[in-house]
Amino acid sequence: xxxxxxxxxxxxxxxxxxxxxDAANAEDPNNEDASGGPQPRELLYAQRMSEGLxxxxxxxxxxxxxxxxxxxxxxxxxxxxxxxxxxxxxLTWRRDAKSFHAERAAEILRGLDYxxxxxxxxxxxxxxxxxxxxxxxxxxxxxxxxVFLTHxxxxxxxxxxxxxxxxxxxxxxxxxxxHGREAALALSLPAKSAQLIENALSGETP
Numbered sequence: 001x002x003x004x005x006x007x008x009x010x011x012x013x014x015x016x017x018x019x020x021x022d023a024a025n026a027e028d029p030n031n032e033d034a035s036g037g038p039q040p041r042e043l044l045y046a047q048r049m050s051e052g053l054x055x056x057x058x059x060x061x062x063x064x065x066x067x068x069x070x071x072x073x074x075x076x077x078x079x080x081x082x083x084x085x086x087x088x089x090x091l092t093w094r095r096d097a098k099s100f101h102a103e104r105a106a107e108i109l110r111g112l113d114y115x116x117x118x119x120x121x122x123x124x125x126x127x128x129x130x131x132x133x134x135x136x137x138x139x140x141x142x143x144x145x146x147v148f149l150t151h152x153x154x155x156x157x158x159x160x161x162x163x164x165x166x167x168x169x170x171x172x173x174x175x176x177x178x179h180g181r182e183a184a185l186a187l188s189l190p191a192k193s194a195q196l197i198e199n200a201l202s203g204e205t206p
Contacts, residue, residue: 013112014062020108021046021070028076042075048151052143056183063118064136067125068143070105102126142180145172149184154193162196169200 028040049068053060060068078100083093102123109119124130124137131137148156149172157165173181189197 011062013114014065016112017066017109017114018050018069020112021066021073021105024074024104024108025072027074030076042072045072045147046070048147049143052147052150053139056143056146056180057139060139061136063121064125064139066105066109066118066122067136067140070108070122071101071126071140071144073101073104073108075101098127138177141175142177142183145176145180146183146187148172149187149189149193149197154190157193157196162199165196166200169197173201 022043025043025046026040028042030041031038032041032044034044046069049071050065053065053068057064075097078093078097080090080093083089083096105126106119106123109122124134125140128137128141131141156168160168173184176184184197
């Protein structure tokens with residue numbers, strides 16, 4: 001996958017944007033245990049996204065780096081429980097959440113006088129527009145999937161029956177590029193998680 005040049009990803013403007021995204025996510029009232037103690041959930045997720053992007057696509061552009069950091073910005077303000085149960089409710093929530101994150105990120109970037117061209121690009125990536133045709137949107141999806149498998153899959157699997165988990169793994173796998181899949185296969189996961197993934201990829205039914 002060919003990426004645009006990194007550009008000003010280490011500029012003062014970029015660092016200010018990351019700090020602003022983190023300040024917004026630091027207000028998350030929900031905490032998650034991490035190596036340094038409890039942290040706001042969405043702040044921790046955003047940091048994991050940046051770390052995952054750096055490992056998988058170190059040549060990522062400034063816009064992609066920004067999109068990774070704000071992909072779930074202030075997600076607690078659009079909770080799933082506010083929508084009906086079932087697939088229709090879930091899809092409506094996902095659509096609304098992507099729009100909310102994109103607009104919230106744009107608002108923050110405009111406050112920092114970011115160029116509208118960059119803002120539009122970040123919005124498009126966060127909304128996952130043209131994923132199959134846009135290499136950067138695919139790269140972002142790869143990172144999302146790898147962060148899930150690395151940090152959240154074990155807890156997810158513990159809450160659901162094996163059949164549902166295997167189905168989710170198969171759906172996740174279909175979203176990833178070959179590069180993302182290679183990285184996923186190289187992950188060091190707990191034995192139970194690794195077995196579920198192996199079952200999913202081999203076509204076995206639990």
